[in-house]
Amino acid sequence: GENVEQHPSTLSVQEGDSAVIKCTYSDSASNYFPWYKQELGKRPQLIIDIRSNVGEKKDQRIAVTLNKTAKHFSLHITETQPEDSAVYFCAAGLGGTSYGKLTFGQGTILTVHP
Amino acid sequence: EAGVTQFPSHSVIEKGQTVTLRCDPISGHDNLYWYRRVMGKEIKFLLHFVKESKQDESGMPNNRFLAERTGGTYSTLKVQPAELEDSGVYFCASSQARINSPLHFGNGTRLTVT
Numbered sequence: 739g740e741n742v743e744q745h746p747s748t749l750s751v752q753e754g755d756s757a758v759i760k761c762t763y764s765d766s767a768s769n770y771f772p773w774y775k776q777e778l779g780k781r782p783q784l785i786i787d788i789r790s791n792v793g794e795k796k797d798q799r800i801a802v803t804l805n806k807t808a809k810h811f812s813l814h815i816t817e818t819q820p821e822d823s824a825v826y827f828c829a830a831g832l833g834g835t836s837y838g839k840l841t842f843g844q845g846t847i848l849t850v851h852p
Numbered sequence: 853e854a855g856v857t858q859f860p861s862h863s864v865i866e867k868g869q870t871v872t873l874r875c876d877p878i879s880g881h882d883n884l885y886w887y888r889r890v891m892g893k894e895i896k897f898l899l900h901f902v903k904e905s906k907q908d909e910s911g912m913p914n915n916r917f918l919a920e921r922t923g924g925t926y927s928t929l930k931v932q933p934a935e936l937e938d939s940g941v942y943f944c945a946s947s948q949a950r951i952n953s954p955l956h957f958g959n960g961t962r963l964t965v966t
Contacts, residue, residue, distance in 0.1 A: 742894070744894075770952075772954070772955075779959075780959060781855070781958055782895070784954050784955065784956075787954065827894075829895075834951055837883075837947065837953060838883050838947050838955045839885070839897055840955070841894075841897070842895040844894045845892070845894065
């Protein structure tokens with residue numbers, strides 16, 4: 739089955755700096771890669787996703803890149819703010835009718851210091 | 853629209869007891885998923901309902917876990933008898949019945965087995 743590795747497990751940055759979280763996956767059939775943000779005590783929320791026919795996607799301060807050949811994808815957050823502090827999860831899935839069956843990474847605890 | 857709701861938010865039970873978790877998906881969402889996060893590790897897929905039918909239960913740990921979705925609305929996940937390793941956060945998620953429909957998670961139920 740699919741295996742997703744996520745690094746780093748913890749990341750501490752100063753407000754205004756950039757943060758990068760990286761994930762690798764094992765199943766070349768995976769073609770849907772979402773990122774979820776979970777604030778303390780709250781639900782995981784989808785912040786951005788990318789499908790395998792796209793190499794990069796950006797939404798304001800958040801961007802995701804995908805390298806299908808190398809089987810890795812990354813989340814980039816620019817101009818970090820304290821409210822970006824949360825646990826971030828990457829995930830991989832087959833898409834299509836199996837869109838909701840995802841394999842998650844272990845999570846990255848991001849702390850943004852004011 | 854109301855989000856995915858889960859009940860209870862917390863449950864503390866003794867080893868050997870039974871616990872039933874409930875999930876109410878977003879109205880109109882045919883797809884319902886159960887996930888679990890154990891001890892700060894990755895979020896793992898348990899099973900997937902399409903309406904009242906189990907589409908995929910490949911992630912269910914063992915036969916102490918029973919999920920139902922009678923009538924295709926809310927779902928329950930029963931653990932009987934509970935073991936120490938069942939402790940974790942159980943998430944429910946739902947999505948619409950169309951390709952590329954994203955997952956919406958609930959806040960989760962934190963289960964502690966002592």
